[in-house]
Amino acid sequence: MTPWSASVITLFPDMFPGPLGFSLAGEALRRGLWQLEAHDLRAFGRGRHRAVDDTPAGGGAGMVLRADVMADAIDAHWPLPDARPRLLLSPRGAPLTQAMVRHWAQGPGLALLCGRFEGVDERVIAARDLVEVSIGDYILSGGEMAALTLLDACVRLLPGVMGAAASGDDESFETGLLEYPHFTRPVDFEGHTIPAVLRSGDHGRIARWRKEQAEAITRARRPDLLARREP
Ligand code: SAH
16 A cells, blocks of 8 residues: 655755654654655756746736746646645635645545645636645745645654554644643642542543543634534
């Protein structure tokens, strides 16, 4: 079986695997539990200077990535048929959620296009069926950090990557709630002790306490999550 595989098209291939070369994701990459390729968009640039961008039609600040350059890179590196979703990291995209992450982690992998400058020529998005995905309502200088973020979220869910951890079934967003608070030794930290219930050994009571805490924290911090939750 071919492992989960990510292919990234970027002006900065050296940014990959970057932080994903460390810790569990990095070990999993070395063990072949997932694969990563980063391809240089510059190789498809035009002219002696390998230009990938040009001034925006209609005027305005900044530069726009050329549709023809991006289409050439996509066609060269992501030949069809390819079952992987083709995503464009973009602040205009659907905001990334844990449900999307889980869905993509269960698939064959991802093909990710990283924008730069003011963004990409609109025509290539439709011409190559790119799905726009945002990692949040703020502007990054490029799609690379967004791609790394998305990949990190997916890779940690792949079988074998997280080891003993129960693949995070309890974690924030998996339950539709923010997570309950954690504690570990020492029992006394600057005069604050670990809640007695967690030291009671009563698993039923502990589970109830954690659920109440998770609900209270979610109500206080993210009432929008409660509203969205299934009854
Ligand atoms: N002019 C654009 C921003 C371009 S930022 C606008 O106002 O919408 C340059 C590139 O960074 C984008 O093409 C995209 O690939 C990436 N990027 C920036 N913010 C992002 C976000 N929140 N999520 C995903 N990608 C983002």
